[in-house]
Structure formats: structure tokens, C-alpha cells
Amino acid sequence: MAVIDLLDLPAALPPHAPIVGLDLGEKTIGVAVSDLSLTVATPLELIRKTKFTDDAAALFKLMESRGAAGIVIGLPVNMDGTEGPRCQSSRAFARNLLRLRDIPIAFWDERMSSMAINRMLIDEADMNRARRAEVVDKAAAGWILQGALDRLKNP
Numbered sequence: 001m002a003v004i005d006l007l008d009l010p011a012a013l014p015p016h017a018p019i020v021g022l023d024l025g026e027k028t029i030g031v032a033v034s035d036l037s038l039t040v041a042t043p044l045e046l047i048r049k050t051k052f053t054d055d056a057a058a059l060f061k062l063m064e065s066r067g068a069a070g071i072v073i074g075l076p077v078n079m080d081g082t083e084g085p086r087c088q089s090s091r092a093f094a095r096n097l098l099r100l101r102d103i104p105i106a107f108w109d110e111r112m113s114s115m116a117i118n119r120m121l122i123d124e125a126d127m128n129r130a131r132r133a134e135v136v137d138k139a140a141a142g143w144i145l146q147g148a149l150d151r152l153k154n155p
Helices: 052-066 087-100 114-121 130-152
Strands: 019-024 028-034 041-048 068-076 103-109
Touching: 019 052, 019 087, 019 130, 028 052, 028 130, 041 052, 041 130, 052 087, 052 130, 068 087, 068 130, 103 130
Parallel strands: 019 068, 068 103
Antiparallel strands: 019 028, 028 041
């Protein structure tokens, strides 16, 4: 498999297989999972980065426990639409995953996801900075995956 267009992702999956969404941070990987109908995203877990093979093993174990068969990775595109070093890092992460496992991977523009999540956690949940740091990447993964799922429902 390879990195594919988001709209081609459902056809590359077995029937009723959920997908995971990833928010790749500097120190953590936020993980969210969809339901079986690819309608609702739920923040799931935070993987603390160590080395790539360990991070990938933790991700694959999580996917297997949920029966997930595809991945949506947030792509941190610049506000002007260009791709910088963080996009290159996300694309490299996907290529490295594909070297370990044949799995469909798609990208979703994650512009403003972390900012939106932080605003929501401050304004609506009245969460302090320390607690926000614990949940922002996981919640951002949910935001990214939900955006991708909404796009799949309304191509």
C-alpha cells in the first residue's frame, strides 16, 4: 500500500474497519480512532515518543486492539498553504510506517487543530496549562480524524 488520497481510503479498507488519526507532536503522538461506520472520531491515547520502531510498535498494537485498518495523519501545512519541515517530518513518518507494514495511509490538513483544541480546552473546559498539555495532542488527533471523516461523508 502507499500514501493515498483521503477519498480513496474507504475503498482500501476491509468492511467495517475503523481508522486511526494521528497528531504527530515533537514529544508525543496523539491517537484517535473512528467508529466502524467512519462517522465519529474519539480521542484514544497518547504515545510518548522514544525511538521510531518503538513508537510504531505501540501504534500498531493499539490499532490491532481496535481492529483499525487505516491511518489518517495530520499534515501541518503552513497558513499560506506551503509545506515546511514539519510536513516533511510527517511524510517521512508515513514512509517509515509503510516500510514496516502494508497499510493505507492518508493525510489531512491539520492547520489550526492544536490552536482550536487549546481554545476549546481553555474557554469551554476551563482547563489549566498543565492539564491541557496532557490532553491537547490526543484531542487534536480526534479533531484531525473528525475533519477527515466529515470530508469522507461529504465528498
